[in-house]
Amino acid sequence: MRKWRKAAAMCMAAVMMCSMTACGSGNKESADTTAAPAETKAEGSEAAAESSEAGASTWTPEENVTMIVAYKAGSGTDNTARVLSQYATKYVGKTIVIDNQEGGSGSIGWTALANAKPDGYTLGFVNLPTLCSNIVDGLANYTMEDYVPICNHVNETALVLVAANSQFDTLEDLVTYAKEHPGELKASTNGNKASNHIGAQLLANSADFEYTDIPYGGTADQLLALRQGEVDFSVAKEADIASMTSEVKVLGVFDTKRMESMPDVPTLGELGYYDQWYGSARAIVAPKGTPQEIIDFYADAFKKAMEDPEYVDAAEKAGVTTAYMDPEETQKLLNDQYTFCTDVSSKLWNE
Structure with missing residues (x-):
């Protein structure tokens, strides 16, 4: 009955090595996630420009950005996405609009994200391991290669x-x-x-x-x-x-x-039961084909947002466990979670 332990330990240990890069955590009572930080459009644009000068990208968005969330409003993913988007606006320079496209264990929203134009104006949250398990179980109209990682947001x-x-x-x-x-x-x-x-x-x-x-x-x-x-x-x-x-x-x-x-x-x-870490990660990705300068811009902007003291306070009050990872680390996380689904979780129902 315990033959899955060794494979589980190897896969989840790899995932936990990624999550050691976490830059903060939150564990307190829920807070109102609807009030955006007080700031003007000009201030946001100026912050984005400063981020561009200091970072690796010269691209900045010229219109509002859509963030696809593959679950309904009020879900855990939706709440964490709204906390981040409200404070990331300061560094992106434009409003981040949450687009809830729920259904099919996330597949509806993730299919829409995979088919979106790779121009920097449509991003999305992907939930791990569900994104991967949908593929492994034949429930998805997308593949892992349909997305370009920007950063990880949450490990829970x-x-x-x-x-x-x-x-x-x-x-x-x-x-x-x-x-x-x-x-x-x-x-x-x-x-x-x-x-x-x-x-x-x-x-x-x-x-x-x-x-x-x-x-x-x-x-x-x-x-x-x-x-x-x-x-x-x-x-x-x-x-x-x-x-x-x-x-x-x-x-x-x-x-x-x-x-x-x-x-x-x-x-x-x-x-005496399962003795390894298990949980979920929520990462931000862009559609395949999105230019590297756009990926770099958002990776820098979201990192700054997750380090912002006002965001940190709001995240803690909302129980959000922030764990920023850069694009390379996030790609490894995606790969490790896919391995977990193919080698461990897919066999849970076959024993």
């Missing part, structure tokens, strides 16, 4: 969750019940074989129990189902629950050590 550790009024107070309680009642427990996921479904399967395989997965259209709907009592447990990330901490209980974390923000919550490995 996966959590095992139950509703606040759940009968389960510990992960051991949940696992024991699941073993005594095979297939009875239901878990909501953010889509068939999407990131949170992979997490639930990692837990079930390593703890040797059966459950019934119920796929929803995204993490927001998945967690609503959990809070409304439609399912028994879920796997999601910290930023996903930042606005609902009083409505859920965290029973375990997918990491090799306890999280600073949740010191009383055990790791799965402590309890």
Whole structure:
């Protein structure tokens, strides 16, 4: 039952080497993500010009920029994208407009992104490992080669969750019940074989129990189902629950050590289950064929935005775990996540 551990450890260790480049973190309560920083159009243009002079690119956008988010408004991805875009406007010099194109476990939005004109005016967030697992499982109309990495934004550790009024107070309680009642427990996921479904399967395989997965259209709907009592447990990330901490209980974390923000919550490995880090990354990419000077411009602008003290404060309040990676590091992250999906996650349902 444990033959996947070695392959999982090798793949996820590679991913974690990438995430060591993280430039900041956040773990506090949710904050309002709708209020943009006070700044004028002229100030934004001036900041972008200064970024160009100091950075590697002479290209700057002449009109507003569209950022495709492949999940619905109010989802964890949408919230983190809005936090960043509000402060990145200062360095991009134009407004970044979020375009939510949800559906198909992200495939609708990512297909639109892959087919967008590579002119610097359409960018997008890609969620890992779901972007890769969609390809591996034959659910995508795009390939990994359809995107050019700009930077990574977020690395988030996966959590095992139950509703606040759940009968389960510990992960051991949940696992024991699941073993005594095979297939009875239901878990909501953010889509068939999407990131949170992979997490639930990692837990079930390593703890040797059966459950019934119920796929929803995204993490927001998945967690609503959990809070409304439609399912028994879920796997999601910290930023996903930042606005609902009083409505859920965290029973375990997918990491090799306890999280600073949740010191009383055990790791799965402590309890004898999956003992490697698992979670999600959210990276910013452009369509294939986007000129290098445009990639360089945005990599520099987003880096400056993620280092901006006002952004850092807003991200911490929103529970956003910032982990900037440059284009080269982000490409390695994409490659490592694809390897994880081909070598590890794709086999979780075949044992």
